[in-house]
Amino acid sequence: MDRYDPQAIEARWQAEWEREGAFVVPNPSPEDAPREHTYVLEMLPYPSGELHMGHVLNYTLGDVVAHIRRRRGFTVLRPIGYDAFGLPAENAAIREGKHPRDVTNRNIAAIREQMKRLGWSIDWSRELSTAEPDYYHWTQWLFLKFFEAGLAYRKGAIVNWCPNDQTVLANEQVIDGHCERCGWEVEARTLEQWFFRITAYADRLLDDMETLESWPERVLTMQRNWIGRSEGAEVIFRIEELDIDIPVFTTRPDTLFGATFFVLSPEHPLVEQLAKGTPHEEEVMDYVRHAAGRPVAERADPENEKSGVSTGRFITNPVNDNRLPIWVSDYVLMEYGTGAIMAVPAHDERDYAFAERFELPIKTVIAPADGEVSEDEAFVPHSDDEVLVDSAQFSSMTSPDAKKAIVEWLESRERGRPAVSFRLRDWLLSRQRYWGCPIPILYCDECGLVPVPEDDLPVLLPEVEEYVPKGRSPLAAAEDWVATTCPKCGGPARRETDTMDTFVDSSWYFLRYCDPQNDEAPFDPGMVDYWLPVNQYIGGIEHAILHLLYARFFTKVMYDLGIVGFQEPFARLFNQGMLHYRGAKMSKSKGNVVAPDEMVERYGAEAVRLYVLYMGPAEDDKEWQDAGIEGMFRFLGRLWRLGLEVAEAGPTEGEPGGPLVRRAHETIAKVSDDIERRFQFNTPIAAVIELVNDTYVAKEDPEQAAAVRFATETAVSLIQPYVPHIAEELWQRLGHERLWSTAWPEADPALLERETFELVVQVNGRVRGRVEVPAGLEDDELVARAKELPRVAAHLDGKEVKNAIVVPGRLVNLVV
RNA sequence: GCCGAAGUGGCGGAACUGGAAGACGCGCUGGACUCAAAAUCCAGUGGGGCUUUGCCCCGUGCGGGUUCGACUCCCGCCUUCGGCACCA
Numbered sequence: 001m002d003r004y005d006p007q008a009i010e011a012r013w014q015a016e017w018e019r020e021g022a023f024v025v026p027n028p029s030p031e032d033a034p035r036e037h038t039y040v041l042e043m044l045p046y047p048s049g050e051l052h053m054g055h056v057l058n059y060t061l062g063d064v065v066a067h068i069r070r071r072r073g074f075t076v077l078r079p080i081g082y083d084a085f086g087l088p089a090e091n092a093a094i095r096e097g098k099h100p101r102d103v104t105n106r107n108i109a110a111i112r113e114q115m116k117r118l119g120w121s122i123d124w125s126r127e128l129s130t131a132e133p134d135y136y137h138w139t140q141w142l143f144l145k146f147f148e149a150g151l152a153y154r155k156g157a158i159v160n161w162c163p164n165d166q167t168v169l170a171n172e173q174v175i176d177g178h179c180e181r182c183g184w185e186v187e188a189r190t191l192e193q194w195f196f197r198i199t200a201y202a203d204r205l206l207d208d209m210e211t212l213e214s215w216p217e218r219v220l221t222m223q224r225n226w227i228g229r230s231e232g233a234e235v236i237f238r239i240e241e242l243d244i245d246i247p248v249f250t251t252r253p254d255t256l257f258g259a260t261f262f263v264l265s266p267e268h269p270l271v272e273q274l275a276k277g278t279p280h281e282e283e284v285m286d287y288v289r290h291a292a293g294r295p296v297a298e299r300a301d302p303e304n305e306k307s308g309v310s311t312g313r314f315i316t317n318p319v320n321d322n323r324l325p326i327w328v329s330d331y332v333l334m335e336y337g338t339g340a341i342m343a344v345p346a347h348d349e350r351d352y353a354f355a356e357r358f359e360l361p362i363k364t365v366i367a368p369a370d371g372e373v374s375e376d377e378a379f380v381p382h383s384d385d386e387v388l389v390d391s392a393q394f395s396s397m398t399s400p401d402a403k404k405a406i407v408e409w410l411e412s413r414e415r416g417r418p419a420v421s422f423r424l425r426d427w428l429l430s431r432q433r434y435w436g437c438p439i440p441i442l443y444c445d446e447c448g449l450v451p452v453p454e455d456d457l458p459v460l461l462p463e464v465e466e467y468v469p470k471g472r473s474p475l476a477a478a479e480d481w482v483a484t485t486c487p488k489c490g491g492p493a494r495r496e497t498d499t500m501d502t503f504v505d506s507s508w509y510f511l512r513y514c515d516p517q518n519d520e521a522p523f524d525p526g527m528v529d530y531w532l533p534v535n536q537y538i539g540g541i542e543h544a545i546l547h548l549l550y551a552r553f554f555t556k557v558m559y560d561l562g563i564v565g566f567q568e569p570f571a572r573l574f575n576q577g578m579l580h581y582r583g584a585k586m587s588k589s590k591g592n593v594v595a596p597d598e599m600v601e602r603y604g605a606e607a608v609r610l611y612v613l614y615m616g617p618a619e620d621d622k623e624w625q626d627a628g629i630e631g632m633f634r635f636l637g638r639l640w641r642l643g644l645e646v647a648e649a650g651p652t653e654g655e656p657g658g659p660l661v662r663r664a665h666e667t668i669a670k671v672s673d674d675i676e677r678r679f680q681f682n683t684p685i686a687a688v689i690e691l692v693n694d695t696y697v698a699k700e701d702p703e704q705a706a707a708v709r710f711a712t713e714t715a716v717s718l719i720q721p722y723v724p725h726i727a728e729e730l731w732q733r734l735g736h737e738r739l740w741s742t743a744w745p746e747a748d749p750a751l752l753e754r755e756t757f758e759l760v761v762q763v764n765g766r767v768r769g770r771v772e773v774p775a776g777l778e779d780d781e782l783v784a785r786a787k788e789l790p791r792v793a794a795h796l797d798g799k800e801v802k803n804a805i806v807v808p809g810r811l812v813n814l815v816v
Numbered sequence: 817g818c819c820g821a822a823g824u825g826g827c828g829g830a831a832c833u834g835g836a837a838g839a840c841g842c843g844c845u846g847g848a849c850u851c852a853a854a855a856u857c858c859a860g861u862g863g864g865g866c867u868u869u870g871c872c873c874c875g876u877g878c879g880g881g882u883u884c885g886a887c888u889c890c891c892g893c894c895u896u897c898g899g900c901a902c903c904a
Contacts, residue, residue, distance in 0.1 A: 304902090544899080614828090811835055811836080813885060
């Protein structure tokens with residue numbers, strides 16, 4: 001008998017699938033009969049290195065889903081590509097001292113080999129790289145559409161600057177004041193940059209989460225927090241002597257009577273004007289400079305003591321005409337609300353800390369419902385059952401009522417209105433780096449900012465000698481490329497030298513897959529509307545608010561522009577957990593990675609595929625165990641020997657029947673339900689192992705040959721989505737063909753109905769016996785049978801049975 | 817601090833709707849095969865106790881509660897992980 005030789009089996013079937021084009025899915029033609037179709041998508045890899053075990057989990061998960069859906073009769077779109085531009089690839093290239101294009105292409109070739117070696121059922125005819133001109137041509141085209149719609153714009157702003165990567169970062173790429181990629185502390189810089197107006201879509205990005213079919217709750221929560229919608233009011237305060245109105249945003253208009261001072265952000269445009277010519281001018285301007293120089297992380301830390309200076313000016317509170325001193329402090333953010341706040345130290349912790357520090361008055365205007373105001377306790381935390389005090393005609397109203405009443409009162413005097421504020425900022429998309437998609441914009445001395453005409457796309461990334469970042473884009477060094485002529489006036493113009501954030505490239509790749517060779521348009525809208533939305537998207541949790549928010553935004557803009565016919569790109573989302581090894585998250589920097597290639601070489605691709613899914617729930621973080629994969633390798637050997645033995649025994653006589661056949665049908669039902677309804681991938685493997693174990697016992701009995709054959713074929717068929725090579729090989733040896741396109745087995749409902757069951761008998765809730773009884777007995781008959789059991793009788797011991805609980809088909813509980 | 821998820825044998829994990837806790841795998845123990853080893857096959861394996869064919873007690877982070885019955889539901893804690901965090 002042949003030994004199980006994964007390398008030979010896997011090579012054979014991978015070649016066969018390639019030859020047959022087994023997983024190539026052409027787009028439908030109008031004359032084709034309609035077919036049920038589905039789009040299974042996994043996040044595309046960055047080619048900054050080779051695939052790691054996390055990728056193996058990701059793509060194997062998708063492969064199981066794709067295989068089972070094909071066998072359910074669906075046409076399955078299952079493409080792949082490479083998110084090839086961007087910092088990771090460029091930094092890898094710099095480390096190696098090579099050109100980013102060479103390093104990227106080399107890594108792509110390596111990843112492609114790994115993917116093929118793992119035998120994933122991918123439609124390779126749709127493969128794409130976001131760094132190829134035939135792709136980024138259309139990234140640029142989309143940018144121009146956004147620009148025409150006013151959704152891509154340039155402005156000067158305080159931005160996050162990473163001194164190590166020498167580029168600006170989007171808000172989403174700053175984690176605790178540090179660069180998401182390299183971990184360096186981020187600085188604040190005032191620069192003119194390109195932005196996407198994602199804030200215009202804040203409400204829709206929030207509201208449309210309701211329409212998603214199935215997304216993990218944690219991702220929805222993260223996006224909700226990130227968008228950060230707050231309802232409140234805008235209230236206009238007035239500096240009488242300068243005749244200036246300053247609006248503030250507040251979620252607590254009910255505390256307006258408790259305002260005792262007023263604070264401007266150091267970046268507020270009115271600060272200089274207010275201070276000018278007053279005795280405070282020098283002190284205020286010193287403070288503004290000091291705040292600007294503070295590291296972002298330090299400024300943002302609420303644990304730090306509050307700092308600030310008084311301007312010596314006063315502003316009038318519109319509800320009671322109180323004159324409040326105006327201070328400047330960096331605890332007020334220019335980016336949120338209006339950059340100015342009314343300070344209510346009695347009811348806001350930050351204002352309270354500031355008031356304590358600078359000995360400013362504290363006035364309580366909210367009290368618990370019992371009306372007791374503590375004289376000593378200055379700060380009152382927010383609660384639901386509280387009423388206003390010391391607030392003129394609004395006193396004794398509850399907080400919610402007062403919010404409404406005060407805003408209405410302000411509105412009638414044109415000193416305020418209801419308002420909504422978002423935490424979300426516009427997406428800063430320009431990067432001062434070489435390896436990215438050029439921004440198709442020109443600057444002309446006569447005409448100003450001019451978009452590159454569509455016919456001139458793509459703007460090719462120029463070759464430069466020096467691409468190491470130095471604070472300005474390396475593209476600026478390509479003088480011949482930068483200098484061009486204005487398409488409007490024909491005069492001299494210069495090209496934009498910044499490149500786009502990689503997340504722009506990956507915000508629409510899933511659409512390009514539908515029509516990847518199109519050179520007239522980014523895609524045929526009909527094809528995109530046919531395949532999208534993605535039925536199942538699978539990827540890492542790290543993109544919960546980056547890629548997944550951006551892609552949703554892009555889709556909504558394209559919908560508004562009439563380019564696509566749907567508003568959400570991904571109907572169902574699944575995030576796999578992270579892999580740990582030796583107690584820590586697997587990562588190159590920690591040196592605790594398990595290299596897929598080594599494992600594949602030692603055990604074959606399929607033991608690896610099986611083990612990554614067997615480890616535990618796919619969505620949980622899990623610990624890799626070296627011994628674990630050996631168990632899967634042993635199982636595959638066991639399945640192999642069983643399959644060959646049954647194949648060699650040849651055809652059997654008579655109908656398969658008996659407990660093993662019943663068992664096989666139960667396994668069909670469990671595996672199908674676990675994968676398709678519960679999206680659970682570890683327990684189906686356990687179920688098939690059990691079936692194989694039972695079959696090993698049964699095959700000792702020659703009477704059961706037909707049942708053994710049936711159970712073996714069922715096991716091979718059910719495990720195929722996980723280990724398609726060995727399954728195909730065995731299937732063929734068992735006398736069949738093309739398991740990959742063979743209908744998924746159906747469980748016979750008649751066989752799932754049991755004729756007898758094991759009745760569990762409890763006395764006072766404790767299990768005291770069990771007995772095999774026929775199904776369908778009456779309750780009192782079950783109780784009678786239960787009482788007959790010797791152990792049960794011993795525990796009843798002549799006592800009176802007060803109550804008997806009967807759960808049909810399961811148990812009897814006798815209460816004494 | 818706020819929000820979310822999770823705590824089950826020596827280990828990874830099962831137990832779906834409140835009904836036999838520990839499926840399956842790893843590890844370990846014993847046996848078969850072998851000159852021997854590997855591989856393979858079979859059996860056992862939560863803890864404690866006893867009058868050991870078997871029976872009893874304890875047991876799902878901790879403390880309460882609901883229920884005939886709780887890993888599962890409720891209340892209060894503890895711990896771990898993830899996210900957010902001067903967002904007015």
